[in-house]
Amino acid sequence: MNIKERRTIRKYTQQPISDELLNRLLEETARTQTMGNLQLYSVVVTKSAEMKKKLAPAHFNQPMITEAPIVLTICADFRRTTDWCECRNAAPGYNNLLSFMNAATDALLYTQTFCNLAEEEGLGVCFLGTTIYMPQQIIEVLGLPKLVFPIATLTVGWPDEEPALSDRLPLKSFVHNETYKPYTEQSINSFYAYKEALEENKHFVEINNKETLAQVFTDIRYTKKDNELMSQGFLDTLLQQDFIKPDSTPMLSVVETRPEVLECDVVRFQNKKEKWVAFVGFLDGQPYEIFTGLMDDDEGIALPKSVTSGRIIKHIDRDGQKRYDFQFINKRGYKTTIEGLSEKFNPEYWDYAKLISGVLRYRMPIDHVIRLVTSLQLEKDSINSWKVGVARVLRKYLPESQQEELPEEE
Numbered sequence: 001m002n003i004k005e006r007r008t009i010r011k012y013t014q015q016p017i018s019d020e021l022l023n024r025l026l027e028e029t030a031r032t033q034t035m036g037n038l039q040l041y042s043v044v045v046t047k048s049a050e051m052k053k054k055l056a057p058a059h060f061n062q063p064m065i066t067e068a069p070i071v072l073t074i075c076a077d078f079r080r081t082t083d084w085c086e087c088r089n090a091a092p093g094y095n096n097l098l099s100f101m102n103a104a105t106d107a108l109l110y111t112q113t114f115c116n117l118a119e120e121e122g123l124g125v126c127f128l129g130t131t132i133y134m135p136q137q138i139i140e141v142l143g144l145p146k147l148v149f150p151i152a153t154l155t156v157g158w159p160d161e162e163p164a165l166s167d168r169l170p171l172k173s174f175v176h177n178e179t180y181k182p183y184t185e186q187s188i189n190s191f192y193a194y195k196e197a198l199e200e201n202k203h204f205v206e207i208n209n210k211e212t213l214a215q216v217f218t219d220i221r222y223t224k225k226d227n228e229l230m231s232q233g234f235l236d237t238l239l240q241q242d243f244i245k246p247d248s249t250p251m252l253s254v255v256e257t258r259p260e261v262l263e264c265d266v267v268r269f270q271n272k273k274e275k276w277v278a279f280v281g282f283l284d285g286q287p288y289e290i291f292t293g294l295m296d297d298d299e300g301i302a303l304p305k306s307v308t309s310g311r312i313i314k315h316i317d318r319d320g321q322k323r324y325d326f327q328f329i330n331k332r333g334y335k336t337t338i339e340g341l342s343e344k345f346n347p348e349y350w351d352y353a354k355l356i357s358g359v360l361r362y363r364m365p366i367d368h369v370i371r372l373v374t375s376l377q378l379e380k381d382s383i384n385s386w387k388v389g390v391a392r393v394l395r396k397y398l399p400e401s402q403q404e405e406l407p408e409e410e
Ligand SMILES: Cc1cc2nc3c(=O)[nH]c(=O)nc-3n(C[C@H](O)[C@H](O)[C@H](O)COP(=O)(O)O)c2cc1C
Pocket: 006, 007, 008, 009, 010, 062, 126, 127, 128, 129, 130, 165, 166
């Protein structure tokens, strides 16, 4: 098949794929390159309806799993090589992240070669990236031992559809000659113009009630929240499968000197009829500082509703006075800065915010910070609302599993 004609196939006829054809493809695919010629992969073939049904939830019940005659789960596998070493008086050292990456690379190369060969035969294939979203479930269903990790799933069958060819970005958008050329707003506009003008994509934006196609990706299809949650699951599973050790899980480093600029979330919340706002500054994806206060203070913060993120910038005046400014990009793309966050909020909240930010800065786990804030015994009503507000905001940054363990909100 001409590569210019290739497309993902998600609907298949009832016609079975013979064992002879499948085995030939699986065997020929093994001619693909692998690290040290170790073939650091394994393929689990699923044909039975019962097993497909068990796999489906791990793939968000995408219908191809149960409808395709064959489902292949391609795994990064250092188990076999490790066993071989142990049988041959050789000491394997492959329970680490680099080995995982090598095995994952082999598995992906095998996967792509299989796709090419299967498509040559006229078969239709769909790659399911959901394999690494909830790997734990797949490991359980397929009984994968330690040092084996599911990397890719292919649903394979004889095509029962001929979908339109999908678009591609132009060559010059992804090829850089000699050195990498940073993108500019102008080049981005030109590279994405075709994609954004496609009727189907415009329709996508419209039905999802979004302003841009990019928002469909960031706000609906691949959200920060989902990515962070599934990243944690991924790390937990790497640990469980022995590819990383507890003490090698990347620890958040303590950065004592606050960087000049921190990205931040803007979180609005209601506290006993009052409107509040929190600015949560981030470092390495974790809250590093938090500033909160009343929104409708006379001198308070006036922010357009659409602003949900921005940057907190630290300024040091000539006389050494520190000041924190909040900067966001408005709808028309202009930077707007609100100077002196500290001046806008009640000094008492500010002092407590400094205290909590200090705790965050030294990376006390968020659930402990919430317990600490919640346990403060404060006299005044206003500062008690502050405490409830901070705890509520911080909860947003906890994985769901940990949220359940925390005491109820006040
Ligand atoms: C890493 C990866 C993950 C994917 N995950 C899914 C998936 O979960 N479900 C699906 O229907 N298609 C999935 N696809 C297929 C893509 O949607 C498809 O390749 C892309 O839209 C381009 O379309 P085409 O292959 O027809 O040219 C995935 C492809 C890749 C490479």
